Amino acid sequence: FKVPDEISLLVIVVDVNPIWWGQQAQREQEFTLSKCLDAVMVMGNSHMAMSRTNKLAVIASHCQDSHFLYPSKSWKAGDDGADDASSSGDGKYELLSVANNLIAEEIRNVMSKTEVRGNSTDTLLAGTLAKALCLGQEIKSRILVIKAAEDCALQYMNFMNVIFAAQKQNILIDACVLDSNSGLLQQACDITGGLYLKIPQQVALAQYLLWVFLPDSEQRSQLVLPPPAHVDYRAACFCHRNLIEIGYVCSVCLSIFCNFSPICTTCETAFKIQLPQMVKPKKKKLKQTT
Amino acid sequence: MASLSEEVLLVVKKVRQRKQDGTLYLMAERVAWGPEGKDRFTVSHLYADIRCQKISPDGKAKIQLQLVLHTGESTTFHFANESSALKDRDATKELLQQLLPKFKKKANKELEEKNRMLQEDPVLFQLYKDLVVSQVISAEEFWANRLGGINNTDPAVVNNKQEVGISGAFLADIRPQTDGCNGLRYNLTADIIESIFRTYPAVKQKYSENVPHNLTEKEFWTRFFQSHYFHRDRINTGTQDIFSECAKQDEKGLKSLVIQGVKNPLVDLLSLEDKTLDEGYGICTTLPSTSNANKTVKESSNSAIIKRFNHHSAMVLAAGSRKGEAPTDQASETSSTDGNSRDSDFFQPPVKKVKLQEAIEYEDLQRENRPKTVALNLKKSDRYAHGPVPLQSQHYTTSQDIINSVNYIRHEMMNYKPNLTEVRFYTAFLMITKSHNYQKETINRSEILHCIAVFLSCVVLVER
Numbered sequence: 001f002k003v004p005d006e007i008s009l010l011v012i013v014v015d016v017n018p019i020w021w022g023q024q025a026q027r028e029q030e031f032t033l034s035k036c037l038d039a040v041m042v043m044g045n046s047h048m049a050m051s052r053t054n055k056l057a058v059i060a061s062h063c064q065d066s067h068f069l070y071p072s073k074s075w076k077a078g079d080d081g082a083d084d085a086s087s088s089g090d091g092k093y094e095l096l097s098v099a100n101n102l103i104a105e106e107i108r109n110v111m112s113k114t115e116v117r118g119n120s121t122d123t124l125l126a127g128t129l130a131k132a133l134c135l136g137q138e139i140k141s142r143i144l145v146i147k148a149a150e151d152c153a154l155q156y157m158n159f160m161n162v163i164f165a166a167q168k169q170n171i172l173i174d175a176c177v178l179d180s181n182s183g184l185l186q187q188a189c190d191i192t193g194g195l196y197l198k199i200p201q202q203v204a205l206a207q208y209l210l211w212v213f214l215p216d217s218e219q220r221s222q223l224v225l226p227p228p229a230h231v232d233y234r235a236a237c238f239c240h241r242n243l244i245e246i247g248y249v250c251s252v253c254l255s256i257f258c259n260f261s262p263i264c265t266t267c268e269t270a271f272k273i274q275l276p277q278m279v280k281p282k283k284k285k286l287k288q289t290t
Numbered sequence: 291m292a293s294l295s296e297e298v299l300l301v302v303k304k305v306r307q308r309k310q311d312g313t314l315y316l317m318a319e320r321v322a323w324g325p326e327g328k329d330r331f332t333v334s335h336l337y338a339d340i341r342c343q344k345i346s347p348d349g350k351a352k353i354q355l356q357l358v359l360h361t362g363e364s365t366t367f368h369f370a371n372e373s374s375a376l377k378d379r380d381a382t383k384e385l386l387q388q389l390l391p392k393f394k395k396k397a398n399k400e401l402e403e404k405n406r407m408l409q410e411d412p413v414l415f416q417l418y419k420d421l422v423v424s425q426v427i428s429a430e431e432f433w434a435n436r437l438g439g440i441n442n443t444d445p446a447v448v449n450n451k452q453e454v455g456i457s458g459a460f461l462a463d464i465r466p467q468t469d470g471c472n473g474l475r476y477n478l479t480a481d482i483i484e485s486i487f488r489t490y491p492a493v494k495q496k497y498s499e500n501v502p503h504n505l506t507e508k509e510f511w512t513r514f515f516q517s518h519y520f521h522r523d524r525i526n527t528g529t530q531d532i533f534s535e536c537a538k539q540d541e542k543g544l545k546s547l548v549i550q551g552v553k554n555p556l557v558d559l560l561s562l563e564d565k566t567l568d569e570g571y572g573i574c575t576t577l578p579s580t581s582n583a584n585k586t587v588k589e590s591s592n593s594a595i596i597k598r599f600n601h602h603s604a605m606v607l608a609a610g611s612r613k614g615e616a617p618t619d620q621a622s623e624t625s626s627t628d629g630n631s632r633d634s635d636f637f638q639p640p641v642k643k644v645k646l647q648e649a650i651e652y653e654d655l656q657r658e659n660r661p662k663t664v665a666l667n668l669k670k671s672d673r674y675a676h677g678p679v680p681l682q683s684q685h686y687t688t689s690q691d692i693i694n695s696v697n698y699i700r701h702e703m704m705n706y707k708p709n710l711t712e713v714r715f716y717t718a719f720l721m722i723t724k725s726h727n728y729q730k731e732t733i734n735r736s737e738i739l740h741c742i743a744v745f746l747s748c749v750v751l752v753e754r
Contacts, residue, residue, distance in 0.1 A: 018700070022699040033702060038708055101708075104706055111702075151677070232678075
């Protein structure tokens with residue numbers, strides 16, 4: 001079973017996109033960023049409670065940057081922690097209460113410094129993941145991503161690089177998606193061997209986190225967990241950005257097109273081949289795995 | 291008859307093929323047979339295609355000739371002329387016997403050439419194995435790209451081996467044998483004669499002029515060996531010798547060589563001499579006179595030997611440089627290096643420049659002549675960075691929306707305090723985990739599963 005002294009690190013990446021959360025707060029009062037962070041703290045506490053040697057890190061992924069909520073640079077061991085612990089009142093493990101307070105403080109800082117900038121409204125998820133990867137270099141670690149806003153297409157390259165780096169380092173990436181399905185995270189989970197879950201009910205976030213994402217990879221084999229999602233690996237054509245299954249690939253620059261054209265628009269190579277008439281593929285209905 | 295673009299070597303009438311009367315034609319490159327009265331040939335085979343010919347045994351009544359092709363097919367001709375069938379057949383057979391080997395050799399030669407190419411170049415051999423043996427492309431396609439004009443190049447170029455020259459000492463090997471009565475006997479083989487002709491082109495000229503009109507071969511060679519030309523001294527004593535002219539010719543050739551001068555500035559020794567301008571400006575030396583009158587006997591014999599060696603060396607150099615040079619170069623450089631040919635007319639400066647350039651430039655330091663590649667020219671390379679996120683309904687937020695949202699969230703989080711007891715079953719979690727002193731020991735797996743089961747049951751209870 002588990003080696004007692006093996007350090008296991010859990011990095012929780014929380015998407016704190018202020019625009020999405022602000023809109024969410026106006027949409028649904030029941031589940032706001034505060035509630036989400038409460039659930040994250042529960043998850044963090046549980047992880048640390050599982051074993052003395054478990055470690056935790058929480059990173060907030062913002063539009064402007066990514067910020068470490070825990071462990072934070074402003075944490076001075078000793079003084080502040082002791083005061084807060086005694087004030088928690090419910091007798092829980094010191095470390096847990098210290099952690100919670102730190103996280104709360106940090107997120108308050110982060111959100112108060114939020115500026116309004118129209119052009120960058122997307123979460124910098126790839127950068128955050130890269131930071132998370134740097135943490136888990138020599139110890140057994142995994143990353144849990146709690147995603148709120150949509151995918152950003154501009155981060156695709158960096159995202160894929162991060163995913164492959166994680167795969168090389170044997171770091172699992174789990175994804176817990178609150179709102180819209182993310183193709184990139186599906187690929188990440190598929191490639192690294194993690195779990196992808198889109199939560200049916202946002203208010204029950206903590207339950208899902210504890211049920212699905214708390215056990216680590218060895219224990220998951222003993223449990224019955226949601227089946228893996230069907231990942232859409234189709235490429236998008238360069239001309240329309242449609243996802244296609246069969247297409248034309250330029251042999252010089254490897255750009256993908258959905259229709260044949262005699263000149264490749266990326267590298268301007270002329271093609272002189274007589275092509276047979278292509279039969280339009282029948283539109284297949286993708287099997288939805290429930 | 292049909293117009294023949296090839297030369298017809300033999301025509302045999304009354305030859306039957308497949309029970310039809312007709313005429314057999316043997317031409318320069320093929321054998322053909324046409325039925326009687328018709329204009330065209332129904333049967334035509336290239337000699338190269340014919341593997342062998344067979345004839346019916348002599349005793350048989352039917353006199354036949356069969357041609358077997360490389361493909362395995364065979365064609366039989368029945369010579370039906372009552373009077374001359376056998377003669378016809380034999381004549382045909384003999385002609386074929388002469389012609390077939392020529393073409394066979396050609397086919398073989400190609401095969402040999404291919405084999406040689408494959409053996410010499412292991413990369414080519416590997417390529418051949420990968421492509422043809424595994425039937426990716428056919429053998430013809432493979433060779434079509436490789437051979438190119440193999441049939442048109444002359445054998446001297448194809449055969450890259452060097453030709454062996456004549457040993458300088460060959461004349462010494464012609465040892466005369468004493469004849470008994472004060473005579474000498476020279477044994478001349480064709481090889482020796484050829485060597486003599488190659489070493490002394492003047493002699494060859496004389497030979498072609500005089501034999502067989504004026505002298506017989508034997509006489510010619512006798513005179514040759516008797517002549518002073520042959521002997522070391524080679525002093526022109528003025529005897530009426532056909533060979534005395536040869537000596538004069540050689541000298542003329544040498545003189546013209548000297549006049550040409552040396553083209554390569556790096557080996558031109560004369561340019562290294564001191565140059566004098568005038569009295570008082572440099573050393574004035576008197577050049578040794580070259581007129582024959584002042585020479586002693588010893589000097590003249592020395593100079594004769596030196597001349598002979600120079601001439602020989604010049605011929606050797608000429609033979610070497612003449613061999614592999616392209617026709618365009620010959621006009622400029624080698625036209626008169628053997629000293630015996632016509633006068634030279636060539637350009638000095640380019641050669642000198644070439645030689646100088648060779649000396650100062652190093653191949654390694656030059657820019658490498660790699661095969662020209664086409665540069666990859668990508669426009670719109672940002673397309674690659676765009677992920678498979680379809681450009682569909684992104685919801686567009688107005689800037690007002692953005693401001694509102696940001697303000698709202700900022701307000702919300704300003705006073706954020708974690709309220710974990712509100713989180714469902716967190717209290718249950720606390721209850722369970724409190725019972726363990728988890729500062730000292732780790733919780734094992736079964737307990738975790740127990741916890742989770744409790745959580746879920748709580749959930750169920752609370753939700754419903």
